[in-house]
Amino acid sequence: NxxxxxxxxxxxxxxxxxxxxxxxxxxxxxxxxxxxxxxxxxxxxxxxxxxxxxxxxxxxxxxxxxxxxxxxxxxxxxxxxxxxxxxxxxxxxxxxxxxxxxxxxxxxxxxxxxxxxxxxxxxxxxxxxxxxxxxxxxxxxxxxxxxxxxxxxxxxxxSDEFVHARSVIKKRLFKSAGKSGLLIIPGGGNTNGMIFKIVKALETIPAAVRVTIVCGAFFTEIEKLKSEIKKLKCRIDIEQNISSSEMTQLMLKNDLALVSYGRSIDEARALGLPVLILSSSPLNALGAKHAEKQGGVKYLGDFDRLKVPQISAAISGWLNSPPMRRKLSESGMTAVDxxxxxxxxxxxxxxxxxx
Structure with a gap:
């Protein structure tokens, strides 16, 4: 005492x-x-x-x-x-x-x-x-x-790395679809197989689009994922268990993110990276809907209920519209300072x- x-x-x-x-x-x-x-x-x-x-x-x-x-x-x-x-x-x-x-x-x-x-x-x-x-x-x-x-x-x-990057970034420039980078963050664990549905949705993405998939430290199906992406025509890089500094750089150099609902949406919004969200539970869905109202993200829906063509169409639509991405970017940076x-x-x- x-x-x-x-x-x-x-x-x-x-x-x-x-x-x-x-x-x-x-x-x-x-x-x-x-x-x-x-x-x-x-x-x-x-x-x-x-x-x-x-x-x-x-x-x-x-x-x-x-x-x-x-x-x-x-x-x-x-x-x-x-x-x-x-x-x-x-x-x-x-x-x-x-x-x-x-x-x-x-x-x-x-x-x-x-x-x-x-x-x-x-x-x-x-x-x-x-x-x-x-x-x-x-x-x-x-x-x-x-x-x-x-x-x-x-x-x-x-984390400090995102806070520092947020303090120096003013606004982002958004490239046309053919030169864009897509960052995919399917969660820190296996997320009920979400990434494999996303990979199927990438089949119609133009080959010129750069795709980076970041898997968390607790993702256990990395070999299966590597096997699946070999079937695709677009270039896909896989990263796993990266540092906050490395994630910051990926968010700064890409133009659109597809994210499983979680903390990554905060990091992306702070850096002005427009985000498409997939949820994997009712609680995540509730949070995603509110995040959409706050700004910086677009909630697509529960990944189990969405069909592959719906996910693919959403990715293509946002990649093809730099003005829409810019608007989402600005509202995200306003929400998360x-x-x-x-x-x-x-x-x-x-x-x-x-x-």
Whole structure:
């Protein structure tokens, strides 16, 4: 208790950040919280991660955290016993970025701890035991008049590489269809086979269009993908598990992106890259519809329900219209200004200080 009083007096805190990551949930939740953790760490706070994942994803997660050279950011491998984590790191607050709130062992332990919880992500509603929420995508239905919400694309959390690129870019020039570059980001995991439907849609794309497919660290069907693209006439490059700096450069040099709904849409909008979105779940569909209203993206629909010719026609239509892409680019840069990580950290600090 004495140590906690000192931390509050000097306004530095311990956070327990709970996220989902792996071939099922992808990498977006972890990347968002990694960016937020670095911002909080720069202010003197300590962050311990608890990650729900499959055992076969542990190797990639270990590598991810080995590359983080920051003593204030820690992860203990293995599916965490949250009660043990709470006892070990003695957090002042929990940051929740899991796919849902009904993760039994997590929610039970966090509720019993009585710690303040900050939900960060696309949550349509909050349970009564969560008081705070930052939702960059949709309006969250609050269960209590005591709950506090910040809901705006101004709170999109970006890594430093995208923030820096956003600060220097003014506007983009859009090439004609024959000289365009198409960037495809089908999610950090396997996304229920979305990429293979997209590949079929590329059969009618002109050979002059440059196509780059970026697969996440948890994508496990890379050899099958390489086999499928050999059948196509257009030139396709495959990248996997690239750095934020490399992704920034790809987004700057391409003219259109086709993206599985997730954190990549924030990065693309910040850099003025027009985005076509495919969703893979009802929650993603809800977020995609709201993102379309915010600007910078066009929601095509659920990839399972869309037919291959529909996806192909959408890609061709947007590639053939530089004015439409320019309009989408400008609205995206207006919606996501690159300062969301700082705003989110400011808000969390302010609310904790008021407790």
């Amino acid at each position: 004495g140590e906690k009083c000192l931390r509050f007096a000097f306004k530095y805190f311990n956070f327990l950040t709970l996220v989902d990551a792996g071939r099922v949930s992808g990498l977006g939740h972890l990347m968002r919280q990694n960016a937020l953790a670095h911002e909080l760490s720069a202010r003197g706070h300590r962050i311990t991660f608890g990650i729900r994942h499959l055992p076969q994803d542990r190797k990639n997660l270990k590598k991810f955290f080995m590359d983080i050279k920051n003593s204030n950011i820690n992860w203990h491998p293995g599916n965490p016993n949250i009660r043990t984590q709470i006892n070990l790191c003695r957090p002042d607050a929990v940051i929740w970025d899991a796919l849902a709130f009904d993760v039994y062992d997590w929610s039970r332990s966090v509720r019993k701890s009585g710690l303040p919880v900050f939900a960060v992500g696309n949550y349509p509603s909050l349970p009564g035991w969560i008081r705070y929420c930052v939702n960059p995508y949709t309006r969250t239905k609050l269960s209590s008049h005591k709950s506090k919400l910040e809901s705006s694309p101004a709170y999109c959390v970006l 690159g300062a969301g990580c700082v705003r989110t950290a400011d808000w969390i600090e302010k609310e904790l200080t008021l407790l």
